[in-house]
Amino acid sequence: MNFNHPISFKTIAIDSKLKKEIIDDLDKFLNGKEFYEKTGRAWKREYLLYGPPGTGKSSLITAMANYLNYDIYDLDLAGVDDNLDLKNLMLRMNNLSLLVVEDIDCSIELQNREEGEENKVTLPGLLNATDGLWSCCNEERIIVFTTNHKERLDPTLPRPGRMDMHIHLSYCTFSAFKQLAFNYLGISHHNLFQEIEGLLGEVRVTPAEIAEELTKKDQFQRALARICQFLA
Structure with missing residues (x-):
């Protein structure tokens, strides 16, 4: 089906420094055909997104797919019968595509090498x-x-050489808040920003929680005052 989600790197609320690192990495990958051929590696890249719920993992995947203009494949391991079925699914993927395996730690009970069972997707598989x-x-x-x-996670999964880039999506930073304020209120500066920056340095709150507060219809002065009260 057509994928028309509007989120992009221009609107996603993650730390601005991290956002730049991800974009630079994607650009390097896109222009890396010669490098991958020269080094004898398959032209693919694997990312591990980790962090508390509500920190923007699904939003980042969407922004990546829109930036690359790639097809998205959502792989639910619980719906795959065995290792052969998984291999066949992978082989049917198009080039220029992004495969998503969400909640890998709990999506399926992956058996280890010693406890492998027939008709199951195993970790080696x-x-x-x-x-x-x-x-x-x-x-x-x-x-x-x-x-x-x-x-x-089993240590064999995120090890270097397999997961090329580990991306930690943590609680809301001030730069992420500024993006949310621009998205929802259309403002880039306000005299309450300094107070909010200080509060964000002391309180653990996710971008999703801030966004929920900003969705409440209100004049932006009251909205920011409410954010201060929420963080206090």
């Missing part, structure tokens, strides 16, 4: 599908895994 021999059959492909609990 997942690793072979994404990084094994058959992974070179598609090119210019991105795979994004998400988790709220990075510490629960």
Whole structure:
């Protein structure tokens, strides 16, 4: 189906420094065909997005897909019968595509190498599908895994050389708040911004929680005052 979600890197509310790092990394990947051929690597890149719920993991995936103009494939491992089925699904992906595996720590009980069972998707099966021999059959492909609990992952999954970039999406920073204020209120500066910046340095709050407060119809002075009260 057509994917018409409007979020982009211009409107996503994540830390501005992190946003630039991600865009630079994507640009390097897009222009990297010669590099991947020279180094004998499959032209693909894997990202691990981790952090508390409501910090923008799904929004970032959408912004990445829109920036790249890639097709999105949403892989629900619980709906895959076995390793062979998984391999066949991966082989049917188009080039210029982004594969999403959300909540990898709890989406399926991945069996380890010693406890592998027939007719189940195992951890080795997942690793072979994404990084094994058959992974070179598609090119210019991105795979994004998400988790709220990075510490629960099997260490073979996020190791260097497999997850190329780990992106920590944490609680709302001031730069992310400024983006939200511009998106919802149409303002870039206000005398209450300094107070809000100080409060954000002391309080753990997600961008989703701030956005929920800003969706309440109100004059922007009252909206910012309400944000101060919410953070206090």
